[in-house]
Structures are given as structure tokens and as C-alpha cells.
Amino acid sequence: MSRTAQLRPVEERTADESLERLLRLTRETLTDGSWPAREGELRRLQDRLGTTRPRVRWSLVTALSALAVLLPAAWLILKRPSALTFEVIHGTVAAGGEIRPLDSGTRIQFSDGSQVVLDDGARTQVRDLAADGARIVLTRGRAHTYFVPRPHAHWQVAAGPYVVQVIGTIFDVEWSEENQALDVWLHKGSVTVRGPLIDGGVVMTHGQHLLMRIRDNKIILDRNAVDTAAGAARPSGHAGSEELAAADEDAVDQELDAREDPAVSASGGALATAPNRRGGMLEHGWSRHLARGDFEAVVTAAEKRGIENVLARGSRRELGALADAARYTRRGALARRVLRAEQTRFPDSTEGREAAYFLGYLAEDDGTPHKAVSWFERYRRENPSGTYGSQALGHTMMIHAREQSADAESDAREYLRRYPNGSYAEAARHIIKPQ
Amino acid sequence: MKAHRPDSSSSVVFLPSATLAGADDPTLVKGLCEDDPRATREAWHRFGPMVHRLLLRTLGPEADLEDLSQEVFITFFDRVKTLRDPRTVTAFLMSITAFKIRYYLRWRWLRRWLFLPGRTEPVDLRSVEQAPEAREALVRFFKVLDRLSPIDRTVFTLRYVEELELREVATAVDLSLATTKRRLARAWKRVSKLVSRDPALAYLLSELPDDDIDGGAKSGGTP
Numbered sequence: 089m090s091r092t093a094q095l096r097p098v099e100e101r102t103a104d105e106s107l108e109r110l111l112r113l114t115r116e117t118l119t120d121g122s123w124p125a126r127e128g129e130l131r132r133l134q135d136r137l138g139t140t141r142p143r144v145r146w147s148l149v150t151a152l153s154a155l156a157v158l159l160p161a162a163w164l165i166l167k168r169p170s171a172l173t174f175e176v177i178h179g180t181v182a183a184g185g186e187i188r189p190l191d192s193g194t195r196i197q198f199s200d201g202s203q204v205v206l207d208d209g210a211r212t213q214v215r216d217l218a219a220d221g222a223r224i225v226l227t228r229g230r231a232h233t234y235f236v237p238r239p240h241a242h243w244q245v246a247a248g249p250y251v252v253q254v255i256g257t258i259f260d261v262e263w264s265e266e267n268q269a270l271d272v273w274l275h276k277g278s279v280t281v282r283g284p285l286i287d288g289g290v291v292m293t294h295g296q297h298l299l300m301r302i303r304d305n306k307i308i309l310d311r312n313a314v315d316t317a318a319g320a321a322r323p324s325g326h327a328g329s330e331e332l333a334a335a336d337e338d339a340v341d342q343e344l345d346a347r348e349d350p351a352v353s354a355s356g357g358a359l360a361t362a363p364n365r366r367g368g369m370l371e372h373g374w375s376r377h378l379a380r381g382d383f384e385a386v387v388t389a390a391e392k393r394g395i396e397n398v399l400a401r402g403s404r405r406e407l408g409a410l411a412d413a414a415r416y417t418r419r420g421a422l423a424r425r426v427l428r429a430e431q432t433r434f435p436d437s438t439e440g441r442e443a444a445y446f447l448g449y450l451a452e453d454d455g456t457p458h459k460a461v462s463w464f465e466r467y468r469r470e471n472p473s474g475t476y477g478s479q480a481l482g483h484t485m486m487i488h489a490r491e492q493s494a495d496a497e498s499d500a501r502e503y504l505r506r507y508p509n510g511s512y513a514e515a516a517r518h519i520i521k522p523q
Numbered sequence: 524m525k526a527h528r529p530d531s532s533s534s535v536v537f538l539p540s541a542t543l544a545g546a547d548d549p550t551l552v553k554g555l556c557e558d559d560p561r562a563t564r565e566a567w568h569r570f571g572p573m574v575h576r577l578l579l580r581t582l583g584p585e586a587d588l589e590d591l592s593q594e595v596f597i598t599f600f601d602r603v604k605t606l607r608d609p610r611t612v613t614a615f616l617m618s619i620t621a622f623k624i625r626y627y628l629r630w631r632w633l634r635r636w637l638f639l640p641g642r643t644e645p646v647d648l649r650s651v652e653q654a655p656e657a658r659e660a661l662v663r664f665f666k667v668l669d670r671l672s673p674i675d676r677t678v679f680t681l682r683y684v685e686e687l688e689l690r691e692v693a694t695a696v697d698l699s700l701a702t703t704k705r706r707l708a709r710a711w712k713r714v715s716k717l718v719s720r721d722p723a724l725a726y727l728l729s730e731l732p733d734d735d736i737d738g739g740a741k742s743g744g745t746p
């Protein structure tokens with residue numbers, strides 16, 4: 089009989105059959121026959137028998153000493169915070185790491201809750217990512233930033249030749265390369281701006297606006313017009329002014345959704361009186377909380393309205409904000425429900441299409457890698473040129489690599505072909521290399 | 524010439540045999556308890572292959588088998604005096620080996636976790652297996668087994684590779700019969716799943732002629 093005829097097709101074999109074959113192979117290959125019956129080994133054993141007790145005692149002492157050294161070291165290693173991570177939402181990452189907005193609301197979300205929202209036309213990069221912060225380079229355009237106040241946080245925003253040194257604050261920054269002009273609007277906290285014309289740096293406090301015009305040798309530090317106007321518009325001394333402002337923003341949120349979602353439009357009542365304040369991070373109710381890092385507020389507001397109610401009738405933006413807030417506050421079960429609702433109710437929207445990616449992300453976090461791969465693959469299938477295409481493929485590749493699956497190599501080749509400078513490119517090369 | 528007569532006070536003396544090769548297990552254990560050096564040698568030759576095979580089949584070709592074998596025998600010689608029934612010496616030694624295996628697997632896990640250096644290069648299997656596909660399949664199979672917990676891996680190997688009875692496995696790992704069955708079922712399911720997810724392993728198996736590995740009788744059995 090020929091060798092080929094002896095072979096059975098792989099497909100015909102069940103997992104149990106394969107395992108049985110492996111067990112038989114192990115039994116037949118690894119036998120007593122490989123026992124090295126060497127006299128030297130016996131002599132070594134006899135020598136050791138005479139010195140066993142002290143040896144054991146020393147082993148114990150050595151092990152305890154090692155533990156005494158290693159445990160504090162391990163504790164220090166575990167205690168040491170790992171570097172921050174970030175994801176780009178509604179944006180693309182070009183070669184070289186430049187982040188470009190796709191539409192309004194493009195956001196760089198950091199793992200500590202800090203975030204940067206980019207206006208249309210803005211160009212930025214995240215560099216020097218560390219455990220306590222990062223350096224954000226704004227090449228052009230306007231960015232709205234929120235940095236979570238933390239001890240020893242170290243954030244910098246570099247805009248042209250200027251550097252804004254940050255310790256937990258909210259501000260907007262804009263750099264115009266053509267005009268060599270910097271604008272900083274500080275909403276909360278304080279920052280120090282350093283660069284040309286201000287060698288010693290300018291310390292800004294809450295509510296100030298800094299304008300730098302290098303060509304005109306002009307420096308203006310005045311009150312922040314936006315904050316002043318907002319302050320004037322609110323009823324002074326009114327205990328519920330914050331709630332009123334939030335209610336206004338919720339109404340704007342509904343209005344914006346009503347234009348996109350007929351179901352919401354039909355139920356909207358107070359829209360005509362709502363002020364239209366589109367643009368910027370103070371635009372929407374839940375989105376506003378999200379932008380400020382107040383994720384709990386979003387979840388609390390949703391719970392107040394009833395999660396089921398929000399899932400069934402909430403607007404697209406509300407679902408998007410709630411899904412993000414749930415993810416950032418590690419409420420995986422809630423996040424999954426919201427994402428599934430996005431898929432069901434708004435299948436053609438960006439949020440609905442991107443939900444698969446985040447579901448994959450959650451599944452991976454939950455330790456269900458195969459489910460994660462399934463979601464990532466669905467995302468890639470439904471969004472061939474989606475924003476998270478490289479991330480989805482990268483995650484899939486890493487999962488396959490961890491599983492020691494042969495798919496890891498094909499994933500790696502595809503990744504390098506499509507994203508040669510992507511964040512998983514190095515890992516992909518590493519996967520292919522040993523072959 | 525005067526004929527030699529034996530002295531009436533003399534008696535016949537049986538000189539000890541140079542080896543205990545023909546001795547049964549209780550005699551061997553008695554010799555070990557009396558620190559008879561012949562018993563040490565005989566125990567090494569009698570049980571060495573079994574200990575080596577158990578270690579090899581459980582830990583795979585990467586492990587420091589010779590050192591581990593020595594550790595097993597040192598413990599065995601130290602504890603053999605506590606053995607109540609000398610007829611159970613094989614099970615006793617198997618239990619010590621199973622304990623050493625679990626200890627070694629835990630230590631290996633800790634060593635990897637703490638990034639401590641250790642032996643990582645695989646043993647050359649060419650001496651025991653000619654087919655490169657079979658060698659590669661074995662290496663991959665042991666990588667799959669690396670995913671099991673030390674106790675699951677030990678019971679899995681004792682039952683399905685070493686083909687011990689369930690009760691023998693339970694005794695060797697000092698677990699109840701019910702717990703052993705539960706662990707076996709779980710380990711089988713997991714290994715089967717991991718094997719099915721390794722396309723390279725399926726390919727390697729398909730490259731092996733069936734006669735090479737299908738000849739053995741199926742024992743242990745799928746749970």
C-alpha cells in the first residue's frame with residue numbers, strides 16, 4: 089500500500105482521535121528503553137545519599153533567602169504602574185503615528201481616563217507614553233483636552249514651538265502653523281506654557297485665555313471668553329444652575345439625534361427652545377460628562393432613566409456615551425448590552441458598525457479569546473477599511489499567537505502587508521521570524 | 524599423611540550474595556531499611572526505568588530527568604522505612620514520583636514567572652524516534668500539556684499515558700476517586716480542545732503512517 093493511501097485526511101479525525109493518536113505515540117516513543125542506566129548516575133546517587141540532610145537544609149535556607157529577596161522585588165514590580173495605553177475613537181492613525189480626525193468627535197482616549205478631542209483638521213501624535221502621562225504633539229488645529237488629576241502626573245502638550253505643562257486640568261489648545269499662532273483656553277486647573285517670547289514660561293489659571301503671535305511679537309493673556317459668557321448666561325447664585333446647564337445640553341443632544349434618528353424626532357418635545365451649541369467638547373449632556381472623564385455620571389444618569397429604557401429608546405449618541413462610560417468603569421456586562429443595542433438599533437451607524445470591535449475587546453478582557461476573535465473578524469468583515477481594522481487584526485494575531493495557532497503566521501503576514509508601520513508590526517515580524 | 528578432619532566447632536557460613544537481583548520486593552525493602560548497599564543498587568536498577576519513564580512521559584523531553592530521578596530516589600530511600608506494607612513498594616515509589624513531578628511543575632512555573640534562568644533547550648529525541656514529524660508532534664503535544672495545571676497534568680499522564688487504573692492514579696496523587704475522575708474528565712476535555720486548535724499538530728499527525736502509531740491497544744479510554 090502506498091504511503092499516501094495509508095494516510096487519513098485531517099478533516100476526518102476528531103479531536104479525541106487525534107489525542108488518542110498522540111497518547112499512543114507518546115507511549116510508544118517514550119519508553120523504559122531511554123533510561124540511562126549508567127553506573128555514574130548510581131554513584132552520584134550514593135554520594136548524595138550521604139549528604140542529603142544538610143543539602144536539603146541548605147536548599148531550604150536558600151529558598152527562604154531567595155523568597156525574602158524576591159517577594160519584595162515582585163511586589164515592587166507588580167506595584168509599579170504599567171505604561172498608559174490609548175485608543176483613537178472616530179479617527180485614523182496614519183503612517184508615522186499621526187492621528188487624523190474622521191469627523192467631529194474624534195477622540196484619543198487614555199487608559200487613565202484622560203482624553204483629547206480633536207476638531208476637524210487637527211493633526212496630532214501621542215509620544216513618550218509612560219505610566220504617569222504622555223507627550224501630545226499638536227502639529228496643527230485645535231484640541232480640547234481633559235487630563236485626570238493624579239499625583240505625579242506628567243502630561244505635556246507640544247503645539248509648534250510651545251509646550252504646555254499640565255497637571256490635571258481641562259483646556260483647549262490651538263496651533264496654526266501658517267500664522268505661527270498659539271491659543272490656549274484654560275477651563276479648569278492651571279498650566280505653564282513655555283516657548284518663544286516667554287522664556288520663563290507663563291502660568292495660566294482657571295478662566296484665562298493665552299494668545300501668542302510669534303510673527304507680531306504679541307502676547308495676550310485675558311479672560312476666557314467662553315467661560316465668561318457661560319458664567320454670565322447662568323442664573324447667579326442659583327443652586328441648580330449646573331443641572332440647568334446639563335439639561336440644556338441633554339436637549340441639544342436629543343436635537344442632534346433627532347436629525348439622524350426619526351424615532352427620537354417623533355418623541356422630542358422641548359427641542360425648539362434648546363440653544364444650538366454644536367462643536368467642542370461641551371456639546372452634549374452625556375458626551376460632556378464623558379469628555380470630562382466623569383464616567384460615573386453617565387452611568388448614574390442612565391440608571392436613573394432605567395437601563396432597559398435607555399437601551400430601547402436612548403439616542404445613538406447616548407448609547408455611544410453609555411457604552412464608553414461602561415467600558416471605562418469596567419462594567420463589562422453593561423457595556424456589552426449597550427454595544428449589542430447599538431448593533432441592533434443603529435446597524436448602519438458608525439457606532440453600530442464599530443460595536444463589534446469593542447465587543448471583541450471586552451471578550452478578550454474577559455478571557456474568552458475565541459469569542460474575541462469572532463467579534464474582531466466580524467468587525468473586519470463588515471468594515472473592510474474601518475478605523476480599527478489594524479487593531480482588530482493585531483488583536484486577532486496576538487490571540488492566535490498565544491494559542492500557538494498556525495493562523496498567527498497568516499495574520500502576521502496580512503498585518504505586515506496592510507499595516508507595515510502599524511503598532512503590531514514588530515510583533516508580526518517576531519511571529520514570522522522563527523519560521 | 525593424616526587426613527584432614529573438620530573441627531567439630533566449625534559451622535557452615537553462607538556468604539552474602541553480591542546482588543539482590545533475585546530478591547522479592549519485601550526482601551528488597553528489608554535490605555533498604557537495614558541500609559544494605561546491595562539493596563540501594565538493586566532498587567536503582569529495578570525501579571529506575573519506571574521512574575525515568577514516568578518523569579519522561581509526564582514532563583516531556585525538556586525536563587531535567589536525571590536530576591529529578593535522583594531526587595525521587597533520595598526521597599524514596601529516606602522514607603522507605605515508613606512503608607507499612609513492603610509489597611506496595613512500587614505504588615509507594617510512584618506516589619513519590621508523582622509528588623516530585625507536581626513539585627517540579629510548580630517550581631518551573633514560578634521560575635518562568637520570576638524570569639529565573641533554567642534549562643529550556645529540548646532533549647534530542649532522535650535517539651528514540653526517527654520520524655521528524657513524530658518528534659515535532661511530541662514536542663507540540665508537550666507544549667499543549669504545559670497548559671494544564673501540575674495536578675491535572677500528573678493525573679492525565681498517569682491515566683492515559685502510563686495507563687494506570689483509576690484507583691492507582693488516585694493513590695499516587697493522594698486524591699479521592701471522585702476528585703480524580705473529575706480532574707481527568709476536565710483535563711481530557713481541555714487537552715482535546717487544545718489539540719484540535721493546533722492545525723500544525725493535525726498536519727503532523729496526518730503525515731504519520733497510521734501503522735506507526737495506531738497499532739497499540741486503546742486503553743485508559745476517553746472519559
